[in-house]
Amino acid sequence: MRLSCKVGIALASLVLATSTFASTVTFSYGDGSTLAVTGTLNGTFSAGIFTATSGSGTYNLTPMTLVPVGTGGTGFDWDNLVYFPSVGGNSVDYRGLLFDVTGWGYANLCATTLCANDSNNGYTNLTYVGGNTAVEATFNSPTPEPSTLLTLGSGLIGLAGLARKRLFS
Numbered sequence: 761m762r763l764s765c766k767v768g769i770a771l772a773s774l775v776l777a778t779s780t781f782a783s784t785v786t787f788s789y790g791d792g793s794t795l796a797v798t799g800t801l802n803g804t805f806s807a808g809i810f811t812a813t814s815g816s817g818t819y820n821l822t823p824m825t826l827v828p829v830g831t832g833g834t835g836f837d838w839d840n841l842v843y844f845p846s847v848g849g850n851s852v853d854y855r856g857l858l859f860d861v862t863g864w865g866y867a868n869l870c871a872t873t874l875c876a877n878d879s880n881n882g883y884t885n886l887t888y889v890g891g892n893t894a895v896e897a898t899f900n901s902p903t904p905e906p907s908t909l910l911t912l913g914s915g916l917i918g919l920a921g922l923a924r925k926r927l928f929s
Contacts, residue, residue, distance in 0.1 A: 783902035785810055785842060787817075789869060789895045796820055797867070801842070801857075805902040810842040812857065819867050824859040827866070834858065836868050842899050851899045869897060 783805045790796040799817015803810055815826035829840050838858035842851050848871070856870025 783810065785812070785899055785902050787842075787897065787899045789897035791895050794820075795895065797824075797859075797869075799824065799826075799859075801826060803840075805844075808844050810844060810899075810902050812840040812842065815857075815859075817859070819859065819861045819864070822861055822864060824861040824867065827858040827860050834866050836866060838868060838870070844899075844901060851897060869895070 783803065785801045785803075786799070787801060788796075788798040797817065797819050799815055801810070801812040801815035803812040803814070805811075812826055813828065817824055826840065827834070827838070829838065836858050837855050839853065839855040840857055841853060841855070842857075843853070844851075847853065850871040852869060852871055854870055854872045856868055859867045859869075861867050
C-alpha cells in the first residue's frame with residue numbers, strides 16, 4: 761500500500777510538471793509589399809503566455825536571431841512575450857520581440873510605438889502609429905517538444921495503471 765501511494769504521488773508530480781510546456785512557435789509578419797519576416801521561436805508556454813528564449817528566421821530574406829531579454833544598449837524596450845489568445849487583438853504587447861538582423865541592425869515587433877525611441881529605425885508595430893510600418897502578424901499555437909509529450913504520456917499511463925490495479929484488486 762505504501763509503495764503504490766509513493767508511486768502514485770511520483771506519477772502525479774510528473775503529470776503536473778508538464779503544466780509548463782517547452783515549446784516552439786512559428787510566426788510571420790509583414791506589410792504585404794516591402795516587408796516579409798518569418799521564423800521560429802523557442803521557449804516555454806504557461807498560463808497563455810509564451811516566453812521566447814531563442815529564435816531565428818529571415819527579415820526580407822536576411823538571417824536574423826532573437827535577442828535575449830536584458831542585453832540592453834539597443835535603444836529598444838522588449839520582453840519577448842507572445843500571448844495566446846491575443847490581448848486586445850495583439851499577440852505581442854507594447855514591448856514585443858527584438859531581432860538582430862545580420863549585417864543590418866535590430867528589428868522590433870511590438871503593439872505600439874513605445875517599444876523604441878523615434879530615432880531608431882527598424883521597428884514595426886501592429887497599430888500604425890507615428891509613421892511606423894504597420895504589419896499583419898500571425899503566430900501559431902505553441903507545439904510541445906516530444907520529450908514533454910513523452911513525460912506527460914508516461915505519467916498518464918502510470919496513473920491509469922495505478923487506477924486499474926486499485927479497481928481490480
